[in-house]
Amino acid sequence: MSGRDDADADAGAEQAGDPAAFERILGNDLESLASTNAALAELLARHAVSAETSYACTLVLEEIVTNIVKYAHADGLPHAIRFGARCTPGHVVLRFSDDGREFNPLAEPAPDLNRPPEERAVGGLGIHLVRRFAERVEYERVCGQNTLTVFVANRT
Amino acid sequence: MTLKIEVTRNSKQPGFYELRLDGRLDTETHGQLEKALKQTDVKDAKGIRLDLAKLTYISSMGLRVVMRLMKDLKARSAVFQTVNVQPQIKKVFDIAAALPTEAVFASVEEADAYLDLMQKRALRGDTKRDE
Numbered sequence: 001m002s003g004r005d006d007a008d009a010d011a012g013a014e015q016a017g018d019p020a021a022f023e024r025i026l027g028n029d030l031e032s033l034a035s036t037n038a039a040l041a042e043l044l045a046r047h048a049v050s051a052e053t054s055y056a057c058t059l060v061l062e063e064i065v066t067n068i069v070k071y072a073h074a075d076g077l078p079h080a081i082r083f084g085a086r087c088t089p090g091h092v093v094l095r096f097s098d099d100g101r102e103f104n105p106l107a108e109p110a111p112d113l114n115r116p117p118e119e120r121a122v123g124g125l126g127i128h129l130v131r132r133f134a135e136r137v138e139y140e141r142v143c144g145q146n147t148l149t150v151f152v153a154n155r156t
Numbered sequence: 157m158t159l160k161i162e163v164t165r166n167s168k169q170p171g172f173y174e175l176r177l178d179g180r181l182d183t184e185t186h187g188q189l190e191k192a193l194k195q196t197d198v199k200d201a202k203g204i205r206l207d208l209a210k211l212t213y214i215s216s217m218g219l220r221v222v223m224r225l226m227k228d229l230k231a232r233s234a235v236f237q238t239v240n241v242q243p244q245i246k247k248v249f250d251i252a253a254a255l256p257t258e259a260v261f262a263s264v265e266e267a268d269a270y271l272d273l274m275q276k277r278a279l280r281g282d283t284k285r286d287e
Contacts, residue, residue, distance in 0.1 A: 030183060055213065055244050062215045066183050113253035118227040125252050126216035132251045 020047065021086035028069045028079045028098075037061060040085055047087040050155045056133040057085070057092050060150050063126035064096050072100020072146070087154065091135065094150045103146055104139045105130070159185035161192045169271050171202035172235070174264075178210040181218030189221050203235030205267055214248050223254055235274070237267045 022043055026032040040061055044054045065081060073079050082097040110131075111124040131137060136151040159179040166172035175192060179185065193199060204225060214222075229236045239261045241249070249255040261267035 034184065052244070058213065059215055059248075062183055062217075066215075066217070111252075116256065117223050117252075117254045118230045120223070125219055125254075129216055129248065129251055 018086075020088070021084065023082070023084040026065060026081040026083055028073060028081055028100075030066070030069055033062065033065055036065075036083060043085055043087065044092065047154075049087065049092060053092060053152055053155050056152045057094060059133055060094050060130050060152060063130050064094075064148060064150070067103075067105070067126055068096065068098045068100060068146075072098050072103065074101075089154070091151045091154050094152065095147065096150075097145050097147045099145055102141050104141070105148065106137060106139050159188050161188060163192060163195065163198060165197075166203075166205070166268075166271075168268065169203070169275065172205065172271065173198050173201045173203070174205040174207055176207040176210070180213040181211060181221070182213060182215040183217045186217045186221045189218075193221075193225060201234060203237065203271065204229060205237040205239060207239050207264070208242060208245055209240035211242065211245055214245050216252075219248065219252055219254050226259070235271070237261055237270070239264050239267050 020043075022039060024032075024036055024039065026036055037058060040057060041054065044057060049057075061083070065083070068081050079099060082095075084093075084095040086093045086095075105127045108124065108127050111128055112120060130150065133152065134150045135153045138149045138151075140147045140149075159177060159181055162176040162178070164174050164176070166174060175189075175198075177189070181189060193204070198204070206222070226236050228234075236259050238255065238259055240263070241255070241260060246255075261270065
């Protein structure tokens with residue numbers, strides 16, 4: 001739909017002092033997830049984003065960060081996860097970058113939802129939820145960095 | 157953000173327990189539910205009911221605990237029920253296809269009526285389900 005517009009609008013997210021955006025560095029230990037969550041909630045509230053959109057954004061943040069923390073690094077060392085959020089007229093754009101192993105969530109097979117839940121392998125659900133709650137997800141691997149950009153429809 | 161869990165014994169149905177969840181069931185809090193389910197009596201319950209009236213948020217970590225509970229209960233022919241599932245929570249369960257319709261009850265009264273019916277049937281030795 002308005003894909004390019006959003007990509008262009010998002011390019012401005014790094015401008016300092018932009019009230020429609022914020023960026024922060026998280027550690028790969030879940031410690032900073034709660035405070036980032038609070039900062040995201042504050043941004044969304046300031047832009048009168050609906051409860052439904054807000055729920056989707058909170059879920060995307062949690063699922064993606066948890067995934068990076070759990071699976072991106074095997075060296076046990078601290079790594080930075082860069083997170084940025086920006087409100088545009090049509091979307092809330094959430095961007096995650098990490099220097100972990102190459103992982104394209106869009107290439108992951110969907111869980112087998114036809115099997116009864118109690119017989120299913122427990123896993124792969126987080127990515128599935130993100131894909132269903134987002135309008136669009138883009139993945140890029142550049143210079144040893146994974147960058148995932150999630151566009152959540154902004155229904156105010 | 158936190159989660160509060162209140163565990164009560166069903167006064168009419170021995171061996172059945174109800175867990176009332178208040179808050180968020182996520183990466184941070186899912187361990188609390190796991191712990192509550194491991195309590196004496198609860199872990200051997202004939203049935204577990206989750207009252208989700210005050211659950212405001214669930215993520216995949218929360219779903220996993222609930223799905224594992226369903227699996228455990230089914231393995232020993234125990235009953236799993238949910239009541240008062242709020243729309244935003246229902247949406248997550250639906251996307252994950254994680255909640256069978258037979259486990260969803262609109263109210264405590266409805267869920268109790270179902271247990272009564274099952275008990276009567278068990279007394280008659282009738283194991284067939286109603287159509």
